[in-house]
Amino acid sequence: MKVFLKMVLLFLLFANVFASVPLAPRTGVGGKIDMFGCMQTNDFYIANFAVYPISQIKDKKTTIAGLCEDLPYLGNAQITIDLLDRDVRRKPVWLKVFDSKKNLIAQTEPKIEKQGVLTTTVNFEKQGKYDVVLYIEDANLNTAPETSALHIPLIVAMTVAGEPQSACGFLKIALIVVAFAFGIGFFVNRQLKPKTEN
């Protein structure tokens, strides 16, 4: 019976853990980790954004980790946008990247991305705030692409790379959850032990 109760308890713990792990977390501005990846939305569209420093991709010893809206390095970086709206994968999409003075520094040609992933490489030569804009030619809506465009803010080389602040907090929460689970396990185990009569 004890084993049975332990298994049920274990199951419930696992069910709760699985229920709270959605997309791969990505590090955002100020080291903030978003457990939903890096979802970017406006009233029309939704996409998941990631930026990878090219140096990280080429270095086989480094673990590749997608960054969200905060790129701590200058130089070449790969921008990746997952088109989460399925219908958008059948429509022409393109990207433009503007610096803080609205100068166009990179763009892609309109193209249907059947796989739902739009990527391009951008050379960020100066630190500052950038605007990554996703345009969609939506024949179903007839809305001008400029009106429905999804704007993604990106800051470059304005923060120090390293251990994000909230990663420490995240670790603390994980430790508390683990300690709590062990506590419950210990308590249940004690309750199930046959009481010795004096």
Next chain:
Amino acid sequence: MKMNFKLTKMRVIFIAFLFSFFSQNTFAEGVLMDVSPKDNSVVALNKFDNKITLAFSGNVSERSPSLVVVDSTGTRVDKHDVQLTIGERSILSATTVDLAAGRYAIRYRVVTEDGLVVSGICRFELKNKEVQP
């Protein structure tokens, strides 16, 4: 001994049931169940109450719901007042300005607790004349 074996077997079945039951509930996808006005429907202008309503099943979350209504030129005609009521059937709704006869498109989106996106487009047409059901 035989009794113990039966009980153990029953426990295994019970745990298997728990796994199957909870896994279905935990990862239930959001599905669009109903939309008003119906997709590709023609509605009499005097019967349209300026309200768009969509019903979803599944574990819809409060994260980033959206409902946009545009006319045939792509101009927004909703009042930017999207509301999401989460329940067994989650209701996504918005109201529109007074509309003229013509074709309209609805772009909707909800995100489930698991991070799955349920989005798409529905269309309807408003006509001045009485519409045959």
